[in-house]
Amino acid sequence: MTTGFTQHRTALAEGRYLRVVNYHNTPESMAPQLREELAAYAESFAGVTIADLDRFYATGVWPLDRPGFIPVFYEGYRNNHTVAAPICDALGLTAWFPIITRFVDCPPADQRAFADAHNIDLVEEELSSDRLALTWDEVAEIAERHIVVPHTGSHEQITNIRTPADIDRELITPRRKIQEVTGQEAPATVYLYGxxxxxxxxxxxxxxNAGYRYQISNTMLQRIA
Known part of the structure; x- marks a missing residue:
């Protein structure tokens, strides 16, 4: 079905839309600002689960009484567990966490070098920490309340994923690993640069082929299957 400008305008007027806000590093110093910002969103928008999205795409009926809101926290920083997830929990928001699986796999002593080599931005206040990335136990804990998906294996852009080995490393293995650790489906993927x-x-x-049903980009959350 093709949706034109009139249909989009009507959907916006009726509150049938989804607002997705992307975050990256959220260190402890940003916690008050993040909490205030997310609380403001929570007052005007409804949290959205994967079941809500699946129901909408299956029926065409928006299942919530307000516009939807999804906060997305990228990369797999340790502060996903210490800052972002607890704030979302307190506000009753379901967040998406696209994690770079090889960043999580990386030994703590090598995580800064891995970040520097793979376009993962770090903040000064965390450079002296003993660990920069999540552990897999923390990933599993976050997944109890939120949606954890791969941000490829290595924070890779789409044009560098060409061979069967590339596809396995960046798309297939990350999804399998997350599902094994969390016991939950990893329904979406997202590339570097969106x-x-x-x-x-x-x-x-x-x-x-890898089994994903959604793809996150800079401007869309696409249902692809």
């Missing part, structure tokens, strides 16, 4: 589905046929097919 490339949308529908622009690279080879990689699009690899995403579908």
């Amino acid at each position: 490339t949308p589905f529908g622009t690279h046929p080879l990689q699009d097919q690899a995403v579908l």
Whole structure:
């Protein structure tokens, strides 16, 4: 079904839309600001679960009484567990956590070098910490209340994922690992730089073959299967 401007305008006027806000590093010094910002969103928007999205795409009926809101916390920083998830828990918000699985796999002593080599931004106040990334136990704990998905294995951009080995490392193994650790489905993936589905046929097919149902981009949360 093609949705034109009139349909979009009507949906916005009726509150049938989804606001997705992307965050990256959220250190302890940012906790008061983050809490205030998320609390403001929680007053005007309804938290959205994966079941809500699946129901909408299956029926075409928006299942909530307000516009939806999804906070997304990227990379797999340790402060996902110490700052972002607890604030979302307190506010009753379901967040999405796209994590770089090889960052989590990386020994703590090597995490800064891995971050520097893979476009993972760090903040000064955390550089002296004994660990920068989540542990897999923390990933499992976050997944009890939130949605954890891969942000590829290595924080890779779509054009660098071409060979079967690339696809396995960046798309297939990360999904399998997250599902094994959390006991939950990892329904979505997202590339470095947020490339949308529908622009690279080879990689699009690899995403579908890996079993993903959603793809997050800079401007969309796409239902792809």
